[in-house]
Amino acid sequence: MTEEELQQLVEAVSLEWFERPFRHTAVFNRRLRTTGGRYFLRTHNLEFNYRQYEAYGIETLTAIIKHELCHYHLHIEGKGYKHRDRDFKVLSSHVGAPRYCEALPEHHYSYEYHCVHCGQVYLRKRMIDLSRYSCGKCRGKLQLTRKV
Ligand SMILES: [Zn+2]
Numbered sequence: 001m002t003e004e005e006l007q008q009l010v011e012a013v014s015l016e017w018f019e020r021p022f023r024h025t026a027v028f029n030r031r032l033r034t035t036g037g038r039y040f041l042r043t044h045n046l047e048f049n050y051r052q053y054e055a056y057g058i059e060t061l062t063a064i065i066k067h068e069l070c071h072y073h074l075h076i077e078g079k080g081y082k083h084r085d086r087d088f089k090v091l092s093s094h095v096g097a098p099r100y101c102e103a104l105p106e107h108h109y110s111y112e113y114h115c116v117h118c119g120q121v122y123l124r125k126r127m128i129d130l131s132r133y134s135c136g137k138c139r140g141k142l143q144l145t146r147k148v
C-alpha cells in the first residue's frame with residue numbers, strides 16, 4: 001500500500017464511520033513498533049505502523065485508523081480525546097475501534113486455522129496434526145484457512 005492509498009483510506013474511513021472529513025495528512029512510519037498509530041496534537045496529522053499492516057493486513061489497519069480518528073475528531077471538536085475520557089470510550093465503541101493503540105505482536109505465523117464450529121482463529125508457526133487437535137474453546141474441528 002502506498003502513502004497515497006493510505007491517505008485515501010483514512011479519508012474514506014473518516015467519512016464512512018465518523019461522517020466527518022479527515023483534512024490532514026496520514027503517513028506510514030516504518031519505525032513504529034509498540035503502537036499501531038499516532039495522532040499529533042499540534043499538526044493533527046496521523047502516523048501508522050507499516051509493520052502492523054504487513055503482518056495483519058487491511059482489516060487491522062482499518063481498526064487502527066478508526067482508533068486514531070477517534071483521537072483526531074474528538075480533539076478537533078474540543079472533546080475528551082484521551083483513552084480514559086468518556087467521550088473517547090463512547091465514540092470508539094460506536095465506530096467499533098479498539099480502545100487502545102498498542103501494536104499486536106509481530107510474530108511470524110505460517111499457518112492460519114479456524115474452527116469450523118465456532119469460527120475461532122488460530123495462528124501457528126507449524127502445521128497442526130488435525131486428527132489430534134481440536135478447538136480449545138468448543139472442541140470443534142479445525143480447518144486450515146491459509147498458509148501465510
Ligand atoms: Zn490511542
Ligand SMILES: [Zn+2]
Nearest residue numbers: 115118135138
Ligand atoms: Zn470452536
